[in-house]
Amino acid sequence: MARVLMFGVLQDLAGWRTREIDTTSLSALTDLLMTEDAVLGERLSRPGVFAVVNQTMVRTDVILAPDDEVAFVPPVSGG
Amino acid sequence: MARVLMFGVLQDLAGWRTREIDTTSLSALTDLLMTEDAVLGERLSRPGVFAVVNQTMVRTDVILAPDDEVAFVPPVSGG
Amino acid sequence: MVRLEDTPIDPGALLAEFVRNRGDAGAVVNFTGLTRDATSGQPVSRLTLDAYPGWTEKVMAELEAETRARFDVIDVLAVHRWGVVEVGQPIVFVAVAAVHRRSAFEAADFLMDQLKTHAPFWKKEDGPDGSRWIEARPEDHADAARWIQPE
């Protein structure tokens, strides 16, 4: 079970911030989320939306172990 | 009697900050100060040393009326 | 040092502490960002800043380290709010101490540009027409691009 987090507009679209999801890879997780929710899925596939696995931004697929933390983050707007 | 003020290093060289001096023009005042004190006089003639008459910097000779205030100021070093 | 705060931040107290006993530094430059009552002409009643505690501080610390590496500075502090921030309240406080003021100005300017475009914060504005999520402005990206050095 990976711990999945949504931030900013993604949390509003998903309707949740944190879920435990049974998955084996980032691509499998993303496919599952897109199938579940097309609106969220479209947003996740936009440029500037990234996955952060165990607090490191990733740009390729990665294997997910149980207890891994996967966050989906939209473009930032600090300060 | 003009009120004459010295600032910064000029005050240290002159040994005074304020004096009342009987004079009719800035050039006459400067000549008097140079005659009185050659070391101060040399410093007053250096580039970057200016006269401020009634709180306005002057670069030419001016007539001085009684109650005029004349300050001699060296190059600044603020903040 | 970087700090992520979920309660109001006090720029006066932060600056007072930062300038204390700084016989080594001649120059302290501070930037304080405040919630504005309008963006692009739209009224804003309050702001909500989302953050990712843990990762947000990690990225802020990387940006601080890059600032220290690029500029000749003595100390750097970056404090960022998250949560609900009322209009007129501080969102971010950055301070840089240096021997000379040019380095202090440049380092504070650089760090703010980096925070605006890279620090993990997500901003939602509440106004009369509801809420909307904001992204960094084109000007923010242009500001940040000023610092890109040729390879």
Added chain:
Amino acid sequence: MVRLEDTPIDPGALLAEFVRNRGDAGAVVNFTGLTRDATSGQPVSRLTLDAYPGWTEKVMAELEAETRARFDVIDVLAVHRWGVVEVGQPIVFVAVAAVHRRSAFEAADFLMDQLKTHAPFWKKEDGPDGSRWIEARPEDHADAARWIQPE
């Protein structure tokens, strides 16, 4: 606003007051100048700043007005000490409020360069070898020259 102070200035209190109720401004940039314990490798035990009360404020106000005319800013404050200033103590505090941070940074930077090269202050440093009067450094004049616009 400009102020000439003959008693210690408190940057924290000045910033707290300056940022209060600023729903109109998104950005406040502050510069605080402090007495350093050394200049060009020479130890400094304390500093004496001479000023010409009346004329000094008049010139400071002219420099403030020039800053407001050149940059898109909401508010400007410049507070300058004179008299004896111990090492590590503040000499000058400048704050600028603006809608966007670029204007605030540039205006504060500009005003400091002008104060350093044009404000009527004369600085004497006391050290182990006695006292010496200081003039603006060549770097200060170079910094100020950055702002000269072609006619």
